[in-house]
Amino acid sequence: MKPLEPEILRRGRGQPILLIHGIHPVSPAALFVDLLAKHGEVIAPSHPGFGASPRPPDFDTMYDLVHGYLDVLDAIDGDGVTVIGFGFGGWIAAELATLRPRKLKRLVLVDAVGIKVSGREQRDIVHFFNTAPDELNRCAWHDPASRPRGIYGLGWQATISDEMTDAEMITMALNWDSLCLYGWRPHMFNPQLAYWLRRIGVPTLVLWGGSDRIVTPDYGRAYSRLIPGSTFAVIEAAGHHPELERPRAFTDHVASFLRANP
Amino acid sequence: MPMELWNHCENPYPFVAADVLDAADAVRASLPNIYCDPEIAARLYDEVLAEYVRCDEIGLHIVTNEHHSGINNLWAASPVITGIVARLTRKVRILSLGTLITVRPDPVRVAEEYATIDVLSRGRLDIGFVKSGATEMVSGDANPMRIREREWEAIDLIEKALTSHDGPFSWEGKFFIHPHVNIWPRPYQQPRPEFWAATSDMPTCAELGRRGIVNTLLFGGYDRTKLAFDTYKKARADAGLPPPGEDRFSYMAFCYVGDTDAEALRIGQKIPWFLTVSMKSAPQMAKFQPGNVTPEMAPAAWRAGFSKRPTDLSVESLIAQGQMFCGNPDTVVRQIREFRRRVGGVGRIIMMTRQGLVTHAEAMRSFSLAAKEVLPQLQMATQ
Numbered sequence: 001m002k003p004l005e006p007e008i009l010r011r012g013r014g015q016p017i018l019l020i021h022g023i024h025p026v027s028p029a030a031l032f033v034d035l036l037a038k039h040g041e042v043i044a045p046s047h048p049g050f051g052a053s054p055r056p057p058d059f060d061t062m063y064d065l066v067h068g069y070l071d072v073l074d075a076i077d078g079d080g081v082t083v084i085g086f087g088f089g090g091w092i093a094a095e096l097a098t099l100r101p102r103k104l105k106r107l108v109l110v111d112a113v114g115i116k117v118s119g120r121e122q123r124d125i126v127h128f129f130n131t132a133p134d135e136l137n138r139c140a141w142h143d144p145a146s147r148p149r150g151i152y153g154l155g156w157q158a159t160i161s162d163e164m165t166d167a168e169m170i171t172m173a174l175n176w177d178s179l180c181l182y183g184w185r186p187h188m189f190n191p192q193l194a195y196w197l198r199r200i201g202v203p204t205l206v207l208w209g210g211s212d213r214i215v216t217p218d219y220g221r222a223y224s225r226l227i228p229g230s231t232f233a234v235i236e237a238a239g240h241h242p243e244l245e246r247p248r249a250f251t252d253h254v255a256s257f258l259r260a261n262p
Numbered sequence: 263m264p265m266e267l268w269n270h271c272e273n274p275y276p277f278v279a280a281d282v283l284d285a286a287d288a289v290r291a292s293l294p295n296i297y298c299d300p301e302i303a304a305r306l307y308d309e310v311l312a313e314y315v316r317c318d319e320i321g322l323h324i325v326t327n328e329h330h331s332g333i334n335n336l337w338a339a340s341p342v343i344t345g346i347v348a349r350l351t352r353k354v355r356i357l358s359l360g361t362l363i364t365v366r367p368d369p370v371r372v373a374e375e376y377a378t379i380d381v382l383s384r385g386r387l388d389i390g391f392v393k394s395g396a397t398e399m400v401s402g403d404a405n406p407m408r409i410r411e412r413e414w415e416a417i418d419l420i421e422k423a424l425t426s427h428d429g430p431f432s433w434e435g436k437f438f439i440h441p442h443v444n445i446w447p448r449p450y451q452q453p454r455p456e457f458w459a460a461t462s463d464m465p466t467c468a469e470l471g472r473r474g475i476v477n478t479l480l481f482g483g484y485d486r487t488k489l490a491f492d493t494y495k496k497a498r499a500d501a502g503l504p505p506p507g508e509d510r511f512s513y514m515a516f517c518y519v520g521d522t523d524a525e526a527l528r529i530g531q532k533i534p535w536f537l538t539v540s541m542k543s544a545p546q547m548a549k550f551q552p553g554n555v556t557p558e559m560a561p562a563a564w565r566a567g568f569s570k571r572p573t574d575l576s577v578e579s580l581i582a583q584g585q586m587f588c589g590n591p592d593t594v595v596r597q598i599r600e601f602r603r604r605v606g607g608v609g610r611i612i613m614m615t616r617q618g619l620v621t622h623a624e625a626m627r628s629f630s631l632a633a634k635e636v637l638p639q640l641q642m643a644t645q
Contacts (some may be wrong), residue, residue, distance in 0.1 A: 058436070060408075130400050130546055132287060157550050157564075166561040173560035179408060180552035184405040 006045040006053040012037025016076050020069065021189050022241070023128070024175050025051040027151045032247035039084070039255055045072055049178030051171060060181045061083040062190060066095045073103045080105040082258065087111050087154075087214075087240060088183060095193060095199045106261055107204040108254060109223065111212050111240050115194040119224045125188045128216045129180055133157035141239040142211035153241040154214060186253030194233040203261040204230035207253055209238035209245065230258070263332040263609055264641040267632055269317050269358065270325035270514060271616040271625075272541060273310050273336040277302055288544040291397035303336055309622040311350060316626060323625045325357045325612055327392070329400040334540035341353075341375035348383035357384060359390030359460055359478065362415040364409040365402035369438055372416070373423035374445040375435055376455065385435030385450040390458035390478070393562045394465070395554065405551045410466065417457070419443075420577035424454040458512065462490050468497035471506065478512040478612065484584040487513060488605040492494035508609035513601065516586040518620070519631040523589045527577050530588040534575040535618030577579035587613070591635035598640060611640075
């Protein structure tokens, strides 16, 4: 079988910073990419089935994504990769880190999904595919009006307008379909993952939007408690996508973490 | 084969107050069942089963199906209701169209249930398959992606389970794994009951053609139905298979047969409730559900508030679009003959009559007229 050849956004130079995206690939227009690129080389692939990355026919589970990202790590020059996972990508990053890949040096989880925390009759993660668009939009942002133009996060359906091009819509639909393939059931978590988080052996920052109602800060705190030695921090006035809603505060947190864990 | 008439009733529940329905974001999947009065439901089951018994007496075949968690349909499990119908009837064929095989986790159980019904009815069962989607994916927690592939694998496994008689076999597929398949009883009909499928998805129609499965169009109207049936025929021709008979083609439409045209139109107008009220669905269960349309179709779907529903729901326009047969017996015969001519032949008409606000008595009258005055004329025309 041929190795995967994902589309990859690269920016900056220096220590590799691998971004594992959430529901959409990292936008080249996102301010946080420029800000992060001052601290190293930002490497942001699109998952198979997202953006312009092809998806092999039977590549359709979290198992495939995790092994796909092991390939990505192997292909990065040099050691000492910082992995930052956002939302759904935070789940991938956490799974990846439990496997202790040799090149992984630091881990940042941003409003990550992926584990089951509370009881069987409490939902930890708002259902991405079975929640009204307006409600998703409300839960995902501290202030839906602060959403950067042309960059989309959860609740994007509520903001579809005539400004959006057909090409953009087709890409959004493709991403949404692929996300569903990977994450419909169990919805956005692996029942086994919480137990294995104890294997994560690198410095870890668990970073959360204080206003995230898709997965709340309490869920983030529980996540952090399961990762030995991890630090938990909240970015105020940000929802599920703090890197989009408060890019400077987000980058400051990451930069401090990089400095504290040389 | 002489033309056949089939009766399909979804057993709807049109008794929830309008203000409740108006306030709900979806009348399927999410409407609290506090609004379902079990006494009313019990009466509806009694009435529709009585209609099926009458159909058995007068020669109308019977279709059952299932939908879940909504006012449109109280048949929550097609195999359950089909088994009851099998026991209540003696002569007519019974089609389950169908149990939702893209939602059910184990097709082997489905095969076993259908084999049981086939034996119980002494070989009167036909098995229908539907791809499903939309609210059913939510109420069944079934991934809406790849349901076409999942449906075919389920059909293949069900067929193998029904036709294997030499002890356990193993199935390790993409979607279903069952290492020890050995159903009891085996089906009454050999090699297996007839398969049907309801689809207007053209690649699926082509595959039905290659397999010789009966292709049913639901409310497809003249053009889409003809396209689907032509696709079926072409796929057979391309594969070097003999041309299909009209019994390979089936069409479901709203239908009301009255003593007069005026009466039929008056009562028929109670039927489109099904389209106007009982399909109300939340956007996340419809146009934004993954897989609902291909990504290339998304701009059209999202911009236009895309809907497959007919936009004009008067009985007259439904008749004009070939989505309803309605009138006195001669009128209905003329409409069905016209439909048959325009789609290039169809042998099995499924009438959706007890629908919307149509009452038990009204439905019984339509069935009597359909059996006594419509069916003989249609059968003369095709013999």
